[in-house]
Amino acid sequence: MTTTTLVRQRSLLGLKELSKEEISSILDRAAYWEANPNKIEPVAQGKFVANMFFENSTRTRFSFEVAEKRLGAEVLNFSAAVSSVQKGESIYDTVRTLESMGIDAGVIRLKPIGLLAELAKKIKVPLINAGDGNNEHPTQALLDLYTMRKQFGELKGLNVSIVGDIMHSRVARSNLYALQKFGANVRFCAPDNMKAAELDAPYVSMEEALRADVIMMLRVQLERHESGMINSAEAYREHFGLTEERAATIAPHAIIMHPAPINRDVEIDDSLVEHPQSRIFPQMSNGVPIRMTVIERALS
Template sequence: MSTSTLTQRSLLGLKDMAREEITELLERAGYWEARPEKLTPVLQGKFVANMFFENSTRTRFSFEVAQKRLGAEVLNFSAAVSSVQKGESIYDTVRTLESMGIDAGIIRLKPIGVLAELATRVKVPLINAGDGNNEHPTQALLDLYTIRKQFGALQDLTVTIIGDVLHSRVARSNLWAMKKLGMQVRFCSPPSMAARELDVPYVTMEEALKSDVIMMLRVQLERHENGEFESAEAYREHYGLTVERAASIAPHAIIMHPAPINRDVEIDDELVEHPQSRIFQQMQNGVAVRMAVIERALG
């Protein structure tokens, strides 16, 4: 496969993806969601490896369901039980699986920059399932797909992403894609969780609640040992989507969260399945979106 074809079929991030390509993937996800049958074996005879060098349950299962619905043969690789624990490099592992004949690789890893380098050294398309705090493109695509299903269009919608932006790959991928699609993106976070290198306005929690889309991020207070908040309760009080705060959002607005969820920290338990919540719909939409991405990777 030529370098240009590999680049076209790989999905390393949304920062450098054209608006038209993003829209095409959303359209194709709509096609797959509308298919009544669970199995459409268009990728029969293709081998796809899920290479997770960082733990994940939700994302890996979503990719695996998408792969199996397309009829692909799935190989699941976990770093916790692999030679990587014995000192083998990520590159060696990927090259080993490539040598065995895989047709595409889904990769999640912690180090930033490794995936982009890997993509130049292997000859199969790679799909980013999350790399460090850099990007999580399929999560952003499923978020966009969910929003578009709700509102019919994306242009001029206001989205506020609330929480630990500093460590969030979801916030970054959404930011890059949403701006290309004409959406207004704002962040709301404690100062210690802000990503000031990103060109995004920060708003207060009160202002955030006036958005069309209120997207909560999972907060990991252990990453901020010297931050403003000593407890989950203190974080919830200042930046959590509480029942009281949710009462003030517009009737048309929706609540989102990339999951996993810390109930009663960034979002109150009873709001997770609130009529305006789209959290479980996001997970449902992730399968169709990943079917579109995998289909693109394998031509």
């Protein structure tokens, strides 16, 4: 087996091509890390991991950093806003520079679609996708699956509704690809101008979307107001928001999820964010053991 093949296997570029068995092994290992009582378990001691974020992030970046430090890795945080990218340096040259300095793995978030796959062919250290354009966000979907599996025991037969801007959502794509491998039933609900026809899942009304085991609300990208894609935050909430009135109709066993950041009182009412049926903050907690597993996998 070539070095390139080994690096590719230890990378995590997306869930579309990852097998059900590989995803299951990640979820199982995350359960081990969640149960581990030690704050730091130095299995990655002496390894250098670079967090390369060419797009803004709070939860994902800090979750990766906590995960890396819990594994005992040396962490290098890169921010495009204070780097030579501002001087015109390409993303490839930036990543290649850090590789040349001796990093053992890289966590990367970027906006251009398709660039990550090209980088992975040229960079000789494992890369972990922390979100690339509207393509995939694999670790978010993994923590979502982990949250669902903890709640329901298994994913097969689970009815999952994903509501919001499907067209631009990497979270929706990664969740769809992974959940379908496990036999879950995924349905989308979105305004007509936010649908993604290329994705293999049915679109349902908001009322039907609420009849599910999992109701996953997506962030309303308010910056799209300027392009006219969203008339107003108020109008969106009226037609596609999870309001208190709508939440009162969901099944007692159902859970509410959201990848965050949250626009309170737009896609979800403020009072529902920490509702007893909400798993929004537990999702964030679950991101640490998931990312510990992905980092460990990259460095093994």
